[in-house]
Amino acid sequence: MLALRNGFGAAVVGIVVVNIVAVLLYKAFGRTGDPAQLQVLLVMTDVAALLIGAAISEHKGTAAALRKSEQRQRDIASENRMLAQAVHASSISVTIIDTATPRLALLFVNDAFCTLTGYTRDQLHDADLAGLLAPGKTPDDLYDAIRHRERARHTVDLVTADGAILRDRLSLAPIKDDDDATSAYLVLHEDIAAAQKREGMEREREKLVALGQLAGGVAHEINNLLHPMINLATEVEHLWGQEGQDARRHLRMIRSCGTKAADIVRKVLSFARQGAGPRGPLDIGDAILAAADLNRRSLPPSVAIHTRIDVTGIIQASATEVSQVLTNLLLNASHAMDGRGTINIVLDRDDAAASFRLTVTDDGAGMDEAVRARIFEPFFTTKPIGSGTGLGLSVVYGIVKDWGGTIDVRTAPNKGTTFIITVPAIGTDT
Numbered sequence: 001m002l003a004l005r006n007g008f009g010a011a012v013v014g015i016v017v018v019n020i021v022a023v024l025l026y027k028a029f030g031r032t033g034d035p036a037q038l039q040v041l042l043v044m045t046d047v048a049a050l051l052i053g054a055a056i057s058e059h060k061g062t063a064a065a066l067r068k069s070e071q072r073q074r075d076i077a078s079e080n081r082m083l084a085q086a087v088h089a090s091s092i093s094v095t096i097i098d099t100a101t102p103r104l105a106l107l108f109v110n111d112a113f114c115t116l117t118g119y120t121r122d123q124l125h126d127a128d129l130a131g132l133l134a135p136g137k138t139p140d141d142l143y144d145a146i147r148h149r150e151r152a153r154h155t156v157d158l159v160t161a162d163g164a165i166l167r168d169r170l171s172l173a174p175i176k177d178d179d180d181a182t183s184a185y186l187v188l189h190e191d192i193a194a195a196q197k198r199e200g201m202e203r204e205r206e207k208l209v210a211l212g213q214l215a216g217g218v219a220h221e222i223n224n225l226l227h228p229m230i231n232l233a234t235e236v237e238h239l240w241g242q243e244g245q246d247a248r249r250h251l252r253m254i255r256s257c258g259t260k261a262a263d264i265v266r267k268v269l270s271f272a273r274q275g276a277g278p279r280g281p282l283d284i285g286d287a288i289l290a291a292a293d294l295n296r297r298s299l300p301p302s303v304a305i306h307t308r309i310d311v312t313g314i315i316q317a318s319a320t321e322v323s324q325v326l327t328n329l330l331l332n333a334s335h336a337m338d339g340r341g342t343i344n345i346v347l348d349r350d351d352a353a354a355s356f357r358l359t360v361t362d363d364g365a366g367m368d369e370a371v372r373a374r375i376f377e378p379f380f381t382t383k384p385i386g387s388g389t390g391l392g393l394s395v396v397y398g399i400v401k402d403w404g405g406t407i408d409v410r411t412a413p414n415k416g417t418t419f420i421i422t423v424p425a426i427g428t429d430t
Contacts, residue, residue, distance in 0.1 A: 093189035095129070096175070099146045100183050103130035113189060118161030129187075132158045134165055142172070149174050149182045155192065167192040225257040232257075278318060284356050284423065285312025287322035288347055294323065295330045302340040305330070310348040313356060315423050321399050328392035329360045329419055336364030336417060355405065355422040363416045372411055 087094050093113040098105040105128045114121055117132070130138070134157035145152035151173050158166045171188040232250040239250070292307045299305070326345070333343045346359040367375070376397040400407045404424050411417040 093191075095187045095189065097129050097185050097187055098183065099185055101128065103128040104142065105129075107184060116160075116189060116191060117158060117166065123161070134159050142170070145172055146174075146182075146185060169195075222261050225261045229254050229257045279316055279321075280318070281314045281426065282317045282319060282322070283312055284315045284317075284322065284358075285309045285347055287317075287319050288326060288345065288358065290319070291323040291326040292330075292345055295327055299330060299334050300339045303334050303337065304342045305345065306342065307345045308347070310346065311356070312347065313349070313425050315356060315403070316426050317403055317423070321403075325396050325399055325421070326360070328396045332392060333360065333362035333364060333417070336362055336366075338364075349425075350422055353422060355424050358421040358423065359418060360421075361416060361418040366413045366415045366417055367409075367411045368413050372409055375409065376407075 087108075088111045090110060091112055093116045094108075094110045095106055095113055096108040098107050105126075106124055109121060109124050111121075114124070119127075129142075137157055142152075142154060142156075145154070151171075154170045154172070156168050156170060158168045160166050169190040169192050171190075173186045174182040175184040175186055176182050232254050236250045236254075289307060289309065292305055296305050330343060333341075337343075341363045344359075344361045346361075348357050348359075349355075350357045375393050377394060397407055400421055400423070406422045408420045409417065410420070
């Protein structure tokens, strides 16, 4: 618009100037005749000036648009370079595949993918994803996802540059153009073996932290039991053989302290030896029913236990572990309700995760966030001194994690507590 105004402004000025010059020249040369001739000359001059002004305006507008387009192209090129540099700098392996080609040609690979597979970028320049698959493998599952233009996750076997087989977890996302058509897919690659190794190292690190807490807690708890045992044994020694003196009361106290110490050692060993016990295919529904019946006889009659088995199936575990998990959760719930209330046990199936879901809910006092955040720490307890070791829930946590499952806690003050455990299924539900 500014260029248009400038062009026509120049045209107007030109018209005025040319008209004045034409009149002066007409008179200076003493031309006489029909004034209409002068009028025609002036009109033609005006038209010429307007055409020249329009041309100037169009030229300026075109030049400005061209400069703007060139700047936009430079900005896009700069953004693309920055995006490519960012993807190359990422530690996540990234490729872009051409879904219009039957073998899924590689349109882009970043440096992390080259490091993962051992190939150079030049070697992958004309490569395709199908060509990197292990012999006998085809990307049929990928084609199904691509056909439906959907996000997907798949696991494939890739052959690395040195001939090794790489278990690769792919996360695919469609890349759409301005017409909402999909001709390429963004693919994120994850080395499954490396991920499992990192998870194992993290579990070992957590276990070392827990063992440090265990060492201090065990020393404190057993020391508290050893003191009365030693003192009472000394007292029994003095009373032994004296007429009228009954040492049985002291002996019963020594036995009680010894039993508590043995229970602490048993729980510590269970915590330290997670996964060491014999495991095999186990019907989780039967194991839960048996554990629930056992605990009904040991908990106070004022604690009602309701069990509902919606579905059952096979997991890789031992009946002892299932009993230990449920016993600790039920004891914890009973204490939270002060020995009076209702505990609901429900077993159902989480089909999305191919897992069984065990839910244990009580109507006790519940917990605030500060307590909830620490309940799985070894030796953490809110019970009075001498009423609990604080190992029960840490043992539950360790067993569930060793199963490959998860455990979640939902609670609030005065609203009870719900423990939700998922365990991977290895058989068909019934």
